[in-house]
């Protein structure tokens with residue numbers, strides 16, 4: 139509902155935390171390695187504050203199966219000692235959690251001011267045209283998902299693109315998009331430029 | 341005399357982030373050692389005397405914040421380091437953490453000692469995974485070398501630092517929202533009072549400090565409060581990191597004293613070196629996207645908390661976004677309102693609904709479908725958000741609209757009159773879908 143009598147609510151774009159109940163997924167449990175990681179992370183917080191580890195718990199789920207399913211939320215609830223609704227509350231708030239499967243390579247283009255001033259909108263358009271998808275969609279072969287995200291905290295290297303949730307590509311020009319996508323397709327997430335601050339790998 | 345960087349002196353050198361480099365090229369953990377020989381109250385006094393003001397946005401005196409932390413309590417106390425860095429145009433904590441992490445660890449440990457805490461949590465935004473990898477590896481080295489952990493330097497003081505990953509939420513940078521998020525909930529602010537100094541993390545006394553703020557603490561201990569205060573103008577002492585982005589020749593993070601003017605930062609040879617592509621300066625956002633615009637006539641103001649405020653804006657997070665004459669101000673407001681609409685935590689109605697409403701009005705005007713009364717409506721809606729929300733986000737969201745209307749109202753009117761964007765730039769979306777699909 140919107141306040142404004144003449145306008146409908148902003149056309150809802152595909153939001154990462156949009157979830158249909160049908161997407162309960164398969165029964166979930168951590169691999170032994172992830173279970174060990176979780177058990178270690180919980181010790182960072184006071185014993186009666188296990189809930190603090192919920193974001194880490196959800197990232198582990200996402201690393202393991204690519205997205206956070208209904209069943210995995212129930213599993214996390216049991217690990218933390220809270221209700222599944224508590225977990226869903228958190229999942230639906232934070233933008234980095236996916237509630238449905240995404241492509242193997244998620245391209246997150248920063249769209250905020252400093253990046254937009256240097257061509258980020260054009261970058262998104264090029265990617266969109268080359269892959270035949272709009273932001274929020276995944277290619278039919280399950281290879282790429284395109285996302286627009288807000289300021290990534292590297293505005294001096296605009297336009298910035300984050301691949302999955304950990305790789306960076308800086309100063310991506312609209313004219314380079316074709317080659318960049320080809321590199322991603324053949325070399326995977328390692329095709330990125332990385333963070334310019336990491337001079338050791340330059 | 342040329343300014344000598346003290347926060348990021350070696351960051352461009354290979355291996356600058358390592359403990360070895362910190363020990364050999366900087367002071368190692370000598371400030372922590374020195375601090376552990378002082379009564380905690382003296383540390384707070386020294387930080388107060390230095391005049392250190394929080395670098396996270398509000399510029400609140402750090403020494404005072406620490407002094408407010410409840411002393412007589414059986415509860416544990418906490419330091420929360422705010423490394424959420426999500427204010428558009430801000431990327432200074434990024435450099436500090438990725439290239440000089442031990443300065444931050446040392447600052448965290450001294451802060452813990454000063455307020456009587458044993459644990460510091462570094463709340464880092466989820467998108468900084470590559471930074472977190474560096475922090476984790478270096479943290480382990482600091483533990484192994486005995487600079488953190490149990491009985492540091494044989495003083496009997498124990499201190500643990502943990503890194504807590506966020507998951508994508510600008511609002512988690514607000515201090516009480518950060519605490520909520522650390523507790524494993526949605527990042528939505530709490531009603532204050534009680535302030536975190538009394539009931540913060542797990543309802544225990546807590547101080548939330550920005551990364552750059554904490555990085556200044558070891559320098560104050562080493563060089564003294566007086567040295568620190570004298571680095572800048574009165575009440576604006578110490579080194580400062582400036583993040584310069586936008587349409588300039590040399591964007592980046594620059595360290596300077598707060599005597600430096602905005603004009604120096606934008607046009608100066610050691611800094612951003614002026615506008616890119618030979619274009620003309622139009623305006624600047626001097627403190628991250630949440631603060632009012634300034635024009636050329638304001639550029640001679642010192643880039644200090646008080647200097648920028650006197651010029652009519654705020655230093656905020658010191659994120660300078662420089663705009664050239666190709667920037668349409670209606671588009672700019674729309675771009676930023678997209679951000680605020682997306683990031684509102686949804687707790688208060690004026691912010692949640694108002695941000696969305698503003699965004700849609702701006703879209704309409706930008707497309708050339710607006711009417712003159714929409715411009716007044718924009719002003720009315722924005723003014724009805726200001727001062728009516730739980731946290732400062734509401735004011736921040738209204739600011740891009742109010743400041744563009746104040747300085748560039750003629751551009752809004754031209755859009756309405758001509759029924760199109762009067763300043764379409766080649767670097768913006770060309771197709772209709774993307775430009776307006778949001």
Ligand SMILES: Cc1cc2nc3c(=O)[nH]c(=O)nc-3n(C[C@H](O)[C@H](O)[C@H](O)COP(=O)(O)O)c2cc1C
Nearest residue numbers: 394395396422424425426513514515549550553732
């Ligand atoms: C909406 C909002 C977002 C904020 N984001 C950040 C942030 O990303 N990083 C930060 O250090 N402070 C941020 N702040 C400021 C914090 O609330 C708080 O003032 C700061 O962490 C205190 O540290 P300081 O005193 O060292 O500056 C934000 C405030 C608001 C209202």
Ligand code: SF4
Nearest residue numbers: 685687688691729733
């Ligand atoms: S002003 Fe906005 S961001 Fe702040 S508490 Fe209210 S709804 Fe949340």
Ligand code: FES
Nearest residue numbers: 248253289290293
């Ligand atoms: S605006 Fe893109 S990284 Fe900040």
